[in-house]
Amino acid sequence: MSQFEALGLSPRLLKSLASLGYEVPTPIQAQAIPLILRGRDLMGLAQTGTGKTAAFGLPLIHHLMAEHARPDARSCRSLILAPTRELANQIADNLRGFTRGTPLTVTVVVGGASLNVQTRNLQRGTDILVATPGRLLDLIERRAVTLAAARFLVLDEADQMLDMGFIHALRRIAPLLAKPRQTLLFSATMPKQMAELSAAYLHDPERVQVSPPGKAADKITQEVHFVTQAGKTALLKELLAKHPNSLSLVFARTKHGAERLMKSLVAEGFRAASIHGNKSQGQRDRALKGFREGQIRILVATDVAARGIDIPDVRQVYNYDLPEVAENYVHRIGRTARAGKDGTAIAFCTPGDIGLLRAVEKIMGIKVAVASGEVPPESAAAPKARSAGRGNHGGGNTAAKPRRQRSRARRGPSRKAA
Ligand code: AMP
Numbered sequence: 001m002s003q004f005e006a007l008g009l010s011p012r013l014l015k016s017l018a019s020l021g022y023e024v025p026t027p028i029q030a031q032a033i034p035l036i037l038r039g040r041d042l043m044g045l046a047q048t049g050t051g052k053t054a055a056f057g058l059p060l061i062h063h064l065m066a067e068h069a070r071p072d073a074r075s076c077r078s079l080i081l082a083p084t085r086e087l088a089n090q091i092a093d094n095l096r097g098f099t100r101g102t103p104l105t106v107t108v109v110v111g112g113a114s115l116n117v118q119t120r121n122l123q124r125g126t127d128i129l130v131a132t133p134g135r136l137l138d139l140i141e142r143r144a145v146t147l148a149a150a151r152f153l154v155l156d157e158a159d160q161m162l163d164m165g166f167i168h169a170l171r172r173i174a175p176l177l178a179k180p181r182q183t184l185l186f187s188a189t190m191p192k193q194m195a196e197l198s199a200a201y202l203h204d205p206e207r208v209q210v211s212p213p214g215k216a217a218d219k220i221t222q223e224v225h226f227v228t229q230a231g232k233t234a235l236l237k238e239l240l241a242k243h244p245n246s247l248s249l250v251f252a253r254t255k256h257g258a259e260r261l262m263k264s265l266v267a268e269g270f271r272a273a274s275i276h277g278n279k280s281q282g283q284r285d286r287a288l289k290g291f292r293e294g295q296i297r298i299l300v301a302t303d304v305a306a307r308g309i310d311i312p313d314v315r316q317v318y319n320y321d322l323p324e325v326a327e328n329y330v331h332r333i334g335r336t337a338r339a340g341k342d343g344t345a346i347a348f349c350t351p352g353d354i355g356l357l358r359a360v361e362k363i364m365g366i367k368v369a370v371a372s373g374e375v376p377p378e379s380a381a382a383p384k385a386r387s388a389g390r391g392n393h394g395g396g397n398t399a400a401k402p403r404r405q406r407s408r409a410r411r412g413p414s415r416k417a418a
Contacts, residue, residue, distance in 0.1 A: 007033040010062050016098050017058075026051035031208040033059050036184060041202040043194075044186040045209040047334050048157075049310065053094045056080075056154050056184045061098055063152065063182075064127050071105070071125030074145050078152035079177065080130045081170070083160040085110035085281060086288065090310060091156065092130045104128065109145075111135045112281030119144040133161070133169035140176065147176040158187040158197060163325075167197075174201055188334075189327050220333055222366070224347040224357060226373025232348050233264055235372075236320060239346065240270060240298060246315040247291065250300045251332050253321035261320065262300040272298035303328050311335065319347040326359040351376035 003024050004017050025033065028046045035042055036059035046052045060078055071077050082088040092108040099106060107126035109118045111134055118135070122145045129136075129145070139145050153174065155161065161170065183202050187194055198205055227235050240248060252258035255276040262274035273287035273296045284304075290296035292311050303323065317336045323329050329347075336343025347368060349357045354376055361367055 003030075004058075008037045008062075009033065009058055010065060012065065012102060013058055013062055013098065016100060016102075019100075020097055022054070026055070026210075028052050028208065028210045029055045029058070031210070032056065032184075035206045035208070036060070036182070037062060039182055041182060041205040042184045043198050043202060043205045043207045044184065045188075045190055045207070046186060047188045047210075047330070049334055050210050052156075052186050053091055054098070056156075056186065057091070057095050057098055060128070060152055060154065060184075061095070061102070061104060064104055065102060070103075071127055072149060073125050074122055074143070075125045075149045076107070076122075076129035076145060076147065077127045077149055078129065078154075079136075079147060079150045079173075080128065080154040080156060081133055081136070081161065081166075081173070082130065082156045083132065083164055083166065084304060085112055085132055086284070086304075087157060088130045088132050089285075092128075095128055095130070099128075106130065109135050109139055110281075112284075115139070115142070115144075133166045133173060137169055137172060140173075147173070148178060150177045151181045153177055153181055153183045153201075155183070155185045155197075155201070158185050158194065159189045159191055159327075160331075162191065162193050162197070167193075170197075170201075188331060220336060220343050220345050222333070222345045222347070222364075222368045223371035224349050224368045225371050226375055227348050227350065229350050229352075232320060232350075233261065235348065236261075236318060237265070237268060237270070239316075239318075240265070243316060244297070246297070247294065247311065247313050248298045248316040248318060249311075249314050249332075249335050250298060250318040250320050251323070252300060252302060253324070255302055257321065258300045258302050262298075265298060265300070270298055271296055272300060274300040276302040276304055303332070315343050317343065317345045319345070322347055322349060322353050322356040322360065324356065326356070326363050329360045330363070346371070349373075354378060 002014065004022065005014055007025060007030065028044060028050045032042060032044055032055040036056065044052060044055065064077055069077065080091055082091055088108055088110045092106050095106045104127040106128045107121050107130070109129065109131045111132055115138065118139060119142065122139065140147070161167070185198060185202060225235060236250065250261065252261055255278045258274050258276045259278070262272050265272040273290060275284050275287045279287070287296065287299060291299045314336045317333050319329065319332060323332065333345035336345065347357065357368065
């Protein structure tokens with residue numbers, strides 16, 4: 001008996017898993033699948049890359065197949081909410097792999113794509129609907145879909161949904177589902193609000209946890225370069241040139257900063273693209289595809305790409321700008337060392353950003369090794385890093401940040417450091 005069989009999954013699913021090369025359940029799968037199969041609500045603390053899509057996707061598909069039902073027109077039998085379009089598409093791709101050879105259908109609705117096409121796709125109903133909250137509400141208002149028959153709700157990357165102000169959307173969406181329903185909530189961190197979310201939407205949940213929040217995969221080597229703002233781009237180019245054949249992800253704080261940096265890299269012959277909230281969905285999809293396939297070697301991103309995105313071959317993650325929310329560092333560097341590979345997380349720290357670095361070290365519980373530069377004096381003027389999960393209702397799919405902080409990021413530490 002295979003280890004997946006021992007978890008209680010149906011033979012049909014076991015066949016799909018074998019064809020996908022899944023042999024051994026990951027820890028989150030081993031813990032969560034039996035509980036979800038028993039119908040329990042679940043709160044899962046797991047970072048991306050731990051196999052959590054299959055942890056909720058497989059038992060969900062098992063339940064849907066066991067019901068032998070078909071979706072009614074313009075309805076769905078289960079709903080998965082995700083914070084970003086990229087993550088929603090990735091979840092749907094994963095689920096389509098699991099449902100291959102079954103009659104189950106998977107439909108995605110995300111912002112930035114045609115409402116008419118999505119309305120048409122929903123006409124026959126779907127077994128699994130993967131959605132970003134804003135677009136789902138639009139479609140519900142247009143009566144393109146009803147949730148009344150959905151007995152399963154998955155909230156993925158719930159902490160990021162809170163950060164992006166989706167709590168209001170969730171308040172409107174959750175009551176529209178069938179009662180009773182099974183609810184699964186996954187989050188990479190457990191800010192205080194998660195307990196409130198759990199109390200509001202989950203019934204007597206089981207809790208599973210695979211790695212403590214803030215702990216990076218052990219395989220990631222972390223280092224920091226102390227550098228002036230003006231010296232960052234030259235240093236980045238120097239470091240990138242040392243690894244011409246590997247995939248590097250570079251995080252910048254602002255959309256404009258990311259765009260400028262990408263253009264500067266391209267001008268010097270680096271195969272770079274950018275992904276941030278000012279890009280159209282088509283541009284974002286193309287950049288990610290090129291990066292996944294290796295035509296693009298360097299992807300410059302804002303935090304829109306910090307979560308969920310699974311590109312196994314990313315070897316270097318650069319924090320060209322340290323994140324203002326220290327927890328985002330954990331998500332950013334989690335884009336490397338995936339699928340058992342090694343990875344390096346390289347942070348650039350200007351004198352004005354020392355407070356941000358210390359905040360990162362505090363939540364990681366480590367001291368990041370210094371790779372170059374002089375450690376600046378700890379300045380009382382250094383900005384304090386914010387903690388995630390508190391009242392950031394910027395909305396949209398970009399690194400949501402209140403305007404005040406955005407302008408501080410542009411003016412404050414960078415100018416002083418330059
Ligand atoms: P996730 O955390 O869901 O984004 O999954 C991370 C990656 O691990 C994806 O590429 C999955 O296809 C892969 N994966 C998940 N579970 C398994 C498994 N049990 N065996 C092999 N690969 C897996």
